Amino acid sequence: MNRRDSLKAIGLTAISAGLVLEACKPGKEKIVKVEEEAQPGRQDFEIARDKKLNSYKFFNDHEMATITVLADIIIPKDDKSGSASEAKVPDFIEFIVKDMPEHQTPMRGGLKWLDLQCLNRFEKTFKDASLNQQIEMVDDIAYPEKVKPGLAQGVAFFNLMRNLTASGFYTTEIGVNDLGYIGNVPNRWEGVPADVLKQYGMEGV
């Protein structure tokens, strides 16, 4: 069997058919059926797992609306790129808490904590409070080193919310372009550009 034929045999030309890997000799018992996979390089259980996670919702509409407001406060639209919600960060957070159940209670409980704080302060939930009220609330939980007594749970929640928002935003096309990351393409690495070497005094290293 030459290489071209073997590549054919191992599926370069076959997308959906179960493929057969067959050595030329000896005997007839060499036929090996390789399991069909809908997505190259993905295991069956992974495909099934993703399908299952996408088949139900964890957050209710109120929670999703709150997450959306928070995500856009954390990463708003600016002159360089869009907002968290434009990058579909809330959808990512919905998926990731199902994928990583350890985030479920901190997120659900944190959202509830936030609403209770706002109800006590403003007689409104966080999402229904005015923008000024929302910012007043966020200012109290966004700065870990300045936290007032009794609000540390809010800081822990906001840290998680900030981290998930950043993870969700900078892993989208909008976020990657915002960062100015220009790799993940075939190229040739020739070392640090001369002007950068000079900038940091690394010419002789």
Next chain:
Amino acid sequence: MNEFQIKKSGIEYDAIVVGSGAGGGMAGYVLANAGLKVLMLEAGAYFDPRIDSQQLKWPWESPRRGAKTTRPFGDFDASYGGWELEGEPYTQKNDSEFAWFRSRMLGGRTNHWGRISLRMGPDDFKPKDGLTADWPLTYQELKPFYDKVDRMIGLYGTVEGIESEPDGIFMPPPKPRLTELFIKKAAQKVGVKVIPGRGSVLTEALPNNKDRAPCFYCGQCGRSCKVYGDFSSSSCLVIPAVNTGNLTVITNAMVREVLTDKSGLATGVSYVDTKDLQEHQVRGKIVILGASACESARLLLNSKSTAHPDGLANNSGVVGKYLHDSTGASMSGYLPQLVDRKRYNEDGAGSVHIYSPWWLDNKKLDFPRGYHIEYGGGFRVPGYAFGWGMEEKNGTVPGKDGKMKAAGGYGAGLKDDYRRFFGTSVWMAGRGTAIARESNYCEIDPEVVDKYGIPVLRFNYKWAPEEVKQARHMQETFKEIMHAMGAVASETHDADTNYGLEAPGKIIHEVGTVRMGDDPKKSALNQWCQAHDCKNLFVVDAAPFVQQGDKNATWTILALSMRTAEYILQQKEKLNIS
């Protein structure tokens, strides 16, 4: 018809190879190319990097953005498997915490490994400190095979003339990234030697090979390579061997035991098809185990017979013993002076660009042997956890206006911080020699079987004070280097965490469970990796290692396996292979 029956093959192969990783792949390649009829059994799925690699996928192509939920090194990593496999447990003894990584796929763990390709040195084979047993061969005896592996597979590096870090036949190494220049400068300032990395990645065309293309610098060797630009056993050994017409591969074939006749010689193996659970027996004139150090030991211990009552090749009782994994500890952080750095593509090669071979004299230290340090950092394609912990960073560096700001925050200012800190990360990881000890071992758990009914391994492994002291020394070195370059460390480790010493097995360099030696009372294999007690049985993975050095095991596995395969060809008549 009886539904539960064993299918017996009528064919007798010249050789049956169990496992398709570095060791099994090399043995299969050499023997198939020499015209032997070889059957290779792989417990996992078929995998061809050309088709199955997740290379160049963007983070948004994964719903979890490449997170590690189902694969220990992330959604895009090439390993089917990990430290835990559904239905294939292992157990622990005496509070042991051995972690056993298994890749169930063609090419095994070579699809995702770091491609760091180091030779062991003369003293690694014949230690001068008397602490561990000699290998039954010298560096000089293995050197021609290292040379052949270098030429056949290709690696980059530089000739340095360091005796304990023997030079190979190298392609040019990739140049250091900016972060790595900072590391190199700082390390040298504190007396730590830094040299270009040694990685099995083609930085130029491999002579006489039309199947593999040179590296295109995506930095994603862990995903395996669609152009075969790096070494995976699947792409570089097994698939080419299949193309000779002499190697047959059966995937999803979990080998249960090695079959022997009354005289104690191996006659073949039995395996279960993991998809339809059909039992099979296949026959071979010789049997070659390359199932991984622990899996090969398990197979031997599970292959009991009248001729081999304690398991095959185990008259000495050493099978399973002397298990050892590299020590490992690490530190990461960031370089504040790199905020707002200029953007360019520095993905580079997917193996290390620089490293520090062991540089000290043990006479002045409180632990034996040594470790090397691997380094990296800079711009990487963002993935899950990008920007995580910004609240611990953005209060430490002045803003663009020169003023310090409160840590944490939100809004446009925070958004700018993510940009500013992008590409400032640095990391370093020590990989050291752990001493092979009889008291660290795997054995068959008398009570537990896996989902195929195969008795599982039980581990007993404790780090000794020597290894903890080595980890402490690593941390002290990391701190000095981080300090010398003005980096901020994200996390530091002290005595409470054994100085960040990873649990055994976490570095995935486990070796030594079916060790070689000249004395059949103290070893299972002779110097050709041939069982003392069963002349047509060979082991070609990392199980034969007597004692690792601080060198990653793969290059030595390849050289040893090639040497064993050539020995088999020389011994064809004695082994009844005509």
